[in-house]
Amino acid sequence: MNAIFERRSIRKFKDLEVSDELIRKVIKAGAEAPSAKNRQPWKYIVFKGQAREEMLNVMDMGLDMALAEPSLPEQGKAGVMDAKNTLRIMRGAPVIILVLNTNGVSPFGKPLDIFSHITEICDSMSCGASIENVLLAATDEGLGSLWIANTFYAHEPLRAYLKTDKQLIAAVALGYPDEDPVKRPRKDFEDIIEIRS
Numbered sequence: 001m002n003a004i005f006e007r008r009s010i011r012k013f014k015d016l017e018v019s020d021e022l023i024r025k026v027i028k029a030g031a032e033a034p035s036a037k038n039r040q041p042w043k044y045i046v047f048k049g050q051a052r053e054e055m056l057n058v059m060d061m062g063l064d065m066a067l068a069e070p071s072l073p074e075q076g077k078a079g080v081m082d083a084k085n086t087l088r089i090m091r092g093a094p095v096i097i098l099v100l101n102t103n104g105v106s107p108f109g110k111p112l113d114i115f116s117h118i119t120e121i122c123d124s125m126s127c128g129a130s131i132e133n134v135l136l137a138a139t140d141e142g143l144g145s146l147w148i149a150n151t152f153y154a155h156e157p158l159r160a161y162l163k164t165d166k167q168l169i170a171a172v173a174l175g176y177p178d179e180d181p182v183k184r185p186r187k188d189f190e191d192i193i194e195i196r197s
């Protein structure tokens with residue numbers, strides 16, 4: 001409960017390394033998550049040092065390519081600009097973990113039939129449960145973390161770089177926190193709960 005209530009999205013990190021042992025420990029927590037039909041559709045690829053720089057440069061190039069796309073709608077442009085801001089935050093984190101949904105194919109593959117869509121929703125939820133475990137374990141270990149979905153705006157270049165055909169469902173920035181942000185507001189609890197008996 002402490003980790004749940006203390007966790008905050010961290011967007012400023014200390015210039016301190018995180019040991020491989022600690023990285024493995026928090027990802028182990030991710031591997032303990034429940035998953036639909038126990039498919040465990042997650043893979044965690046950890047980037048540090050030079051590899052991290054290289055991967056983030058690919059993301060940057062992917063975002064520039066997206067911005068240069070003449071058919072990009074206004075809403076998409078705002079999304080890419082937001083992703084540029086997230087990229088700036090990622091550059092300040094010593095560890096970036098890319099998370100693959102190893103069963104996911106949308107939104108860039110062929111459209112899914114309804115049954116495959118249901119399966120993919122279940123796999124997305126499973127990955128979400130796993131990522132949340134990682135974030136909570138990180139909090140428990142004194143680490144700061146940020147869950148990132150803005151990698152979707154550079155999905156194809158990043159997948160090409162990773163040499164994978166799996167869905168890149170998220171990234172997690174990890175490091176020792178260099179800020180203590182105030183809690184972001186939550187909806188009124190009575191508006192999100194309904195007990196029927």
Ligand SMILES: Cc1cc2nc3c(=O)[nH]c(=O)nc-3n(C[C@H](O)[C@H](O)[C@H](O)COP(=O)(O)O)c2cc1C
Nearest residue numbers: 007008009010086089146147148149150151183184
């Ligand atoms: C699926 C998901 C995607 C997110 N993507 C981003 C992102 O790309 N960039 C970012 O700065 N924050 C991102 N966040 C963090 C949210 O903005 C944050 O969780 C929310 O504002 C609540 O703040 P808190 O995490 O401090 O409680 C994401 C969170 C989730 C769960």
